[in-house]
Amino acid sequence: MDDSQTYYFYVLLCADKSFYGGFTTDVAKRFATHLAGKGAKYTRAHRPLRVLYSEAFDNKHDALHAEWEFKHQSRRKKVIFLKKHGITAENCELD
Structure with missing residues (x-):
C-alpha cells in the first residue's frame, strides 16, 4: 500500500x-x-x-468520511459548508 497517496473530497455544481x-x-x-x-x-x-x-486528505477513510458527511446534509447545510470554505453566491448558484 502506498502511504503517500492523496485522496480528495470534492463538490460539483450541477446544471440544475x-x-x-x-x-x-x-x-x-x-x-x-x-x-x-x-x-x-x-x-x-x-x-x-x-x-x-x-x-x-492523507487517507481514504477521511476523504470518504467527508463525502458521507456532505451527502447526508440538507441543501441549506451544504450551502453553509461551501460559504465557510469561501464559495460565494457570486461564483456559483448557492441560493
Missing part, C-alpha cells in the same frame, strides 16, 4: 443547481469522467458544470 459530492485520487480526471457521462449515476442525470470545492 444541485450539488454532487464525491471522492477521488485525481479531481481533474474524475471531473472529466463526469463530463463524459461516465461518472456517477447522479451526474449522468444532473449534468455537472464545474468543481466548486476540493479538499485533500
Whole structure:
C-alpha cells in the first residue's frame, strides 16, 4: 500500500443547481469522467458544470468520511459548508 497517496473530497455544481459530492485520487480526471457521462449515476442525470470545492486528505477513510458527511446534509447545510470554505453566491448558484 502506498502511504503517500492523496485522496480528495470534492463538490460539483450541477446544471440544475444541485450539488454532487464525491471522492477521488485525481479531481481533474474524475471531473472529466463526469463530463463524459461516465461518472456517477447522479451526474449522468444532473449534468455537472464545474468543481466548486476540493479538499485533500492523507487517507481514504477521511476523504470518504467527508463525502458521507456532505451527502447526508440538507441543501441549506451544504450551502453553509461551501460559504465557510469561501464559495460565494457570486461564483456559483448557492441560493
